[in-house]
Amino acid sequence: MANVTLLRCRECGREFEPVAAHVCDFCFGPLEVTYDYDAVAARVSRESIAAGPASLWRYRDLLPVDDVSPVDLGAGWTPLVKADRLGAHLGLENLWIKNDTVNPTGSFKDRVVSVALTKARQLGFKVAACASTGNLANAVAAHAARAGMDSVVLIPSSLERAKITMTSVYGGTVVAVEGTYDDVNRLCAELASELPSWAFVNVNVRAYYSEGSKTLAFETAEQLGWQVPDHVVVPIASGSQLTKIKKGFTELERVGLVDDASGLRISGAQALGCSPVAAAFAANADEVLPVKPHTIAKSLAIGNPADGYYALRAIRETGGGCAAVSDAQVLEGIKLLARTEGIFAETAGGVTIASLAQLVEDGTIRPEERVVAMVTGHGLKTVEALDGAVQTPIGIAPTIDAFRDALGDRDDVAATRTGAPR
Amino acid sequence: MSTTVRVPSQLRELTSGAAEVAVSGATVREALVDLDAHHPGFNERLFDGDGKLRRFVNVFVGDEDLRFLDGLDTQLAEGTTISIVPAIAGG
Numbered sequence: 001m002a003n004v005t006l007l008r009c010r011e012c013g014r015e016f017e018p019v020a021a022h023v024c025d026f027c028f029g030p031l032e033v034t035y036d037y038d039a040v041a042a043r044v045s046r047e048s049i050a051a052g053p054a055s056l057w058r059y060r061d062l063l064p065v066d067d068v069s070p071v072d073l074g075a076g077w078t079p080l081v082k083a084d085r086l087g088a089h090l091g092l093e094n095l096w097i098k099n100d101t102v103n104p105t106g107s108f109k110d111r112v113v114s115v116a117l118t119k120a121r122q123l124g125f126k127v128a129a130c131a132s133t134g135n136l137a138n139a140v141a142a143h144a145a146r147a148g149m150d151s152v153v154l155i156p157s158s159l160e161r162a163k164i165t166m167t168s169v170y171g172g173t174v175v176a177v178e179g180t181y182d183d184v185n186r187l188c189a190e191l192a193s194e195l196p197s198w199a200f201v202n203v204n205v206r207a208y209y210s211e212g213s214k215t216l217a218f219e220t221a222e223q224l225g226w227q228v229p230d231h232v233v234v235p236i237a238s239g240s241q242l243t244k245i246k247k248g249f250t251e252l253e254r255v256g257l258v259d260d261a262s263g264l265r266i267s268g269a270q271a272l273g274c275s276p277v278a279a280a281f282a283a284n285a286d287e288v289l290p291v292k293p294h295t296i297a298k299s300l301a302i303g304n305p306a307d308g309y310y311a312l313r314a315i316r317e318t319g320g321g322c323a324a325v326s327d328a329q330v331l332e333g334i335k336l337l338a339r340t341e342g343i344f345a346e347t348a349g350g351v352t353i354a355s356l357a358q359l360v361e362d363g364t365i366r367p368e369e370r371v372v373a374m375v376t377g378h379g380l381k382t383v384e385a386l387d388g389a390v391q392t393p394i395g396i397a398p399t400i401d402a403f404r405d406a407l408g409d410r411d412d413v414a415a416t417r418t419g420a421p422r
Numbered sequence: 423m424s425t426t427v428r429v430p431s432q433l434r435e436l437t438s439g440a441a442e443v444a445v446s447g448a449t450v451r452e453a454l455v456d457l458d459a460h461h462p463g464f465n466e467r468l469f470d471g472d473g474k475l476r477r478f479v480n481v482f483v484g485d486e487d488l489r490f491l492d493g494l495d496t497q498l499a500e501g502t503t504i505s506i507v508p509a510i511a512g513g
Contacts, residue, residue, distance in 0.1 A: 011478065023508040025432045026467060028478040030510040131512050179485075185512035186482065190505065193431035193441070203511045210513075238513020290489055304487065306510045309477060 003040065004064045007031040007207055010310070018064070020123055020199065022206040030307070031207045033064045041255040046226055049257075053077075056111050056215040062251055063115055063215075064208045071117040071147040075103050075110035076215050080223035080372070085340040086353075090360050094370040096229070098220055099343055105142045105166065106378035107135035107299075107346070108241065112212035113143045113201060119208040120199035121147055127198040128172075129153065131188035133181050133237070133299045134163030135346075135377050140201055141170035152198070154184050160298060162381050180293060182304045202238075210307075213241045217248025220372050221258055228252070228261045230369040231320070233356050235348050235376060236268040236277050237300040239311030245374075246314045267320035267364060268311060269355030271295035271347075275324035277308045281315060282322070288312060296327045296385045297347040299377055321364035323355035330354055331389045334379065344379030352376075425453050425498050428505040436463045445504075450483060451494040453504060468506070478509040 007016040011029025022031055044061045052058030056076025079099045087095035103110040113136065117128055128144040129152045130136050137153040144151035151172030155164070156179060167174050177184045192203040201209045221228055228249055234242040246266055253261040270278045273295030280288045288308035293301035305311070315322055325333070333353035338344050345353070356373050359365045379386075396402040407413045425445050429437050437443050443461065447453035458464040470476050481488045482505040483496050498504075 011476075023432065023478065023510045027476050028432065028508045028510065030478065181512070183485065186480075186505075186507055189507045189511040190428065190430070192511075196431070200511075202513060206511065240513045290487055292490075302513060304480070304509070306512055
């Protein structure tokens with residue numbers, strides 16, 4: 001079965017065959033995968049999806065691949081955690097965390113890469129490449145290994161150590177570029193013209209790759225009992241994830257899997273040190289002006305966001321907001337999520353949680369709304385961000401007295417010292 | 423003033439397949455006018471009806487995005503490279 005009918009330019013509407021192309025040849029607008037939704041609607045049901053695998057591939061009818069075996073490490077179908085303790089702290093009655101930290105390489109990028117490399121392999125590519133802020137590098141290297149493809153990933157040289165090791169271990173080539181992610185991205189955009197036999201997942205395969213993010217919306221709805229939440233909070237780097245989450249919910253309504261997606265509001269989350277979309281939102285501007293990023297949230301440090309314009313539009317169309325939070329708030333967000341819900345997120349997750357708090361505080365998110373926050377990367381990837389920000393262990397000699405001396409100000413320890421039977 | 427323009431694959435049909443072409447002009451605007459004079463078709467691909475660069479066309483002078491410089495009025499030094507790059511990539 002062929003899901004994809006063609007690629008259509010979002011700007012000028014020109015149509016193209018579904019090959020490895022990501023921008024319109026005429027105006028450079030992004031190419032969007034289009035589906036035969038009537039055929040999909042006739043084929044899928046809540047039951048057929050429930051009978052599928054416990055991965056994003058349960059939604060393959062709404063993914064841009066034909067009937068081929070996927071490049072699959074088990075990405076997706078991550079927990080939607082009812083976050084009552086965090087919700088109580090923030091003043092929200094119905095909060096869920098979409099915990100995408102538990103993907104195979106620890107971030108939502110496994111979703112998009114599983115889709116991208118499945119398509120790339122189907123199109124005959126032998127080399128998988130990308131520009132990455134780290135999470136994508138991890139996912140590309142791992143999935144390429146799984147697929148038996150070569151990988152070449154390009155990263156900014158200042159990346160967190162864990163993200164570099166978590167890429168190198170899979171045996172591909174890692175190229176550290178002097179400069180920011182935007183410099184790396186531009187280099188890859190130009191390299192894609194010179195190396196057409198390589199699948200740059202977020203350049204020439206981007207039209208397919210980005211579709212993988214829709215599965216965050218699909219899972220959220222299914223896990224809520226095929227309901228659309230009132231509000232989702234999504235971190236913004238390139239803006240693709242937010243844009244595709246909106247597309248995902250819209251598609252569910254289009255093919256009859258949910259009744260009504262029109263009430264959904266979408267809000268964006270950015271770090272203040274790289275907040276071009278939040279700045280455009282605050283200024284009520286249509287144009288997203290590029291910035292030079294300076295933030296600990298390196299996975300979101302895209303100063304020139306490719307889909308910034310569409311993310312901004314999705315936020316406005318749905319009546320959401322866009323927060324920008326300081327690095328100190330990001331660290332606080334990481335710790336708050338960890339101590340209330342037991343989920344350790346990377347800096348981008350800290351941005352999401354801190355933004356959630358800000359959007360509740362400024363009244364954008366109302367207390368009674370059913371809110372889902374997208375937490376998209378694991379904390380082990382960015383541990384150095386927490387250096388000095390979490391308490392250090394209490395050092396003691398290996399004796400009970402030393403233990404009691406150190407923890408004696410705790411009631412439960414003090415009680416055993418004075419009265420409890422030995 | 424001679425400047426090199428790097429052309430992305432999507433636009434090389436306008437340059438008979440060449441990845442780089444030489445143009446002249448003191449500013450980016452003049453260089454792009456000269457580009458269209460020698461390789462007709464660039465204007466309508468790069469600019470919208472109001473004469474502004476299309477939303478998803480990025481232009482770099484050396485390593486820097488035009489929007490961090492003086493836009494189309496950015497002055498060109500001898501031997502500078504201008505790159506035309508599709509904006510939609512990454513993330």
